[in-house]
Amino acid sequence: MSAPVPLTHHEILELVAPFSRRGRRVDLATSDRIARRLRFKPLEHPAQAPLAWPLQEEMELESFAADDHRVTRRLRTPEGLEAVLVADGPAVEELVERVHAVPPARQFRQGPGWTAALAHRARRLGNGVESIILTDAQARVAGLDVKMKVSSVSGVNADLELMPAPGRALALPDDLLAVLGWPWTCIARLREGWGGALRLKGDGSERSADAESKFQRTLEHLAHTLAAPPQVFHxxxxxxxxxxxxxxxxxxxxxxxxxxxxAMVPMIQLAQNSVWRMLVFHSPAFLLMLFFCLGEMPRLEFPPLPRLARAGSWEPVTPADPA
Known part of the structure; x- marks a missing residue:
């Protein structure tokens, strides 16, 4: 592949014009003309209802070709949570309008004990309606950093990741989220946290809305559950x-x-042209097709029985701690 042609001074003036009309000033010191990437000076948004904290906004424009551009907006909270909005298309003016049409508060959710930042991709549907699709989400709740990655492919589960805050250790049961219902899977221990999956329904905007709703329910459940001792959860x-x-x-x-x-098939007398004989003969192929249709491979296991936790806290007791 040939190296990109650096942005010329004339191209920069044309590209930043839609931003300048909205009061944005290009930051040439942090821009990269060779990579065809322009950054704009950050903006500070004061705290405004329904958000209780200020936001820092950063915006950049990537020009891959004369008719291929990408505008990215990043909104950062004082705690470090970042909401991202991306818009791709041929016309910079349209992309700027598409990004500014999404208010900053739309990309944040908050509740008692938790705050979430959402990442979206702004797009225009065939009927001219503007839509935003959830791609990622991150949150802080009860000493956990929770992340969700949503695949753009319909039928593929969203990935959940629960990471304890630095310097904090937690002991979580594997059915912590699965108790919410079928869409939530059990969490599995990772190297530094836990991983799980979330089943979503529909596609496009419906799938995005379902992901946001279930992610919020996950955070509400974690905040409520981890605020009480493990015995209360059981x-x-x-x-x-x-x-x-x-x-x-x-x-x-x-x-x-x-x-x-x-084992019982040989004991059953079936006619040569029986439908049941055909089903029995082709059952391995049917089962293989069923496995591929599932969102995840089934696990053969003896599931542990739910027991009342003895610990009085979600944080495990170390040998150095008093018994």
Whole structure:
């Protein structure tokens, strides 16, 4: 691939004109003419309802070709959470309007004990309607940094990541989020935190709205649960934890049933042209197709029974701590 042609002075004047009309000033010191990237001087937004804190706004323009541009807006909170809005298209003027049409407060959510910043991609639908699609989200809640990455492919689960704040250790049950219902999977221990998945419905704007709603419900659940001792979680979610256990046992029970059914096939007298004989003969192919249709591969496991936690805190007791 050939190296990009650096931006000329004339091109810069044309590209920044839509921004200048909105009071934005280009920052040539931080821009990169060779990479065809222009940055603008940051803006400070004072705290304004419904947000309780000020925001720092940064904006940049990437010009890949004469008819291929990208405008990126970054909104940063004093805590370091960052909401990103990206717009791609051939006309810079239209991209600037598309970005400014999304108010800063639209990309933030907050509640008791949690704050979330959302990343979107602004796009124009075929009927001329403007739409924003969620691509990522991050939040701070009860000593956890929670991140969600949403795939643009319909039917693919969103990835959840729970990381403890620096210097803090937590002991979380693997059904912490799965008790919320079928869309939430159990969390698995990672090297420095936990990972899980979130099942979404629909596509496009519907899928984006579903992701935002379920991410907010996840944060509300974490804030409410981690604010109380682990025993309260077991007592409040006793039935839900047993439902998760039964749900996790389904793949194992189905496998046992299939093995038992295969052993009984020779004992059953089926006609040569029977539909049941055809289904039994092709059952391995049907099961393989079913596995590929699932959002995740089923796990064969003996799920642990939900038990009342003995610890009085979500933070594990170290040997140095008093018993």
């Amino acid at each position: 007592q409040r979610m006793h039935r839900e934890r047993w439902r998760v256990t039964l749900r996790r046992a389904v793949p194992l029970l189905v496998s046992i049933a299939l093995i038992a059914g295969a």
